[in-house]
Amino acid sequence: MQALVSGRTQKVDAVKTHPEGSASTRKPPKVRQRRLSDRARLSRQQLERRLALSVGEEARSARMRAGLTQADVAERIGIAAEVYGRMERGKMMPSVPTLFRLCLALRLSADVGMGLVTAVSVGAGLWEEDSREKDHLPEMRRLLRTLRRMSRGQLKLVNQVATAILPQR
Incomplete structure (x- = not known):
């Protein structure tokens, strides 16, 4: 901290004092807390x-x-x-x-x-x-979760692969 003395600045130590001592040596006030018994x-x-x-x-x-x-x-x-x-x-x-x-x-x-x-x-x-819900296999649900995370381009590619693999109706 600096103080202005007759046109010049001087360094001054800024120490906060407290009637009970410095802030770092004080203990926080004790707070009573309700504690459950060990048994409870x-x-x-x-x-x-x-x-x-x-x-x-x-x-x-x-x-x-x-x-x-x-x-x-x-x-x-x-x-x-x-x-x-x-x-x-x-x-x-x-x-x-x-x-x-x-x-x-x-x-x-x-x-x-x-x-x-x-x-x-x-x-x-x-x-x-x-x-209807019970008929779905876990593998199918896993596949659907994976498909939901795909981008539009990825989905188009998967569709082309599936079309090529599956027999025509």
Whole structure:
């Protein structure tokens, strides 16, 4: 910092002083926080683990009933396939919006997904899709995902190849 003294500038040390000492030596005020007891924390962690496992197991069984791959479901709910895989294994809990989209994509009741009731008690047959969706093979869905990512020129080339390979009707 510079100060103007009789037309000349001089360097002046600028040190901020505080009644309790310099700012770097002060300790922040202690804030009282409510902490869960170890027993309550352990109970909560166990509940979260069981819930994550339940959601994962139900998502996997619903996905298998629908004949979908993990990549198919991940694409439908808008998350990475790796993240969906961790959810299915019970390693992570989905957020509420993701859980909502998961239940819609798999036609899964949230009660069933969270393990509140079993699929038999709510009539899992009500959530079955018509056979049109089940007839698609995972290979076909994978091919469609790949085609959706292609440019117009690439799609024209694939169409020409397919026309050349397939027999004329």
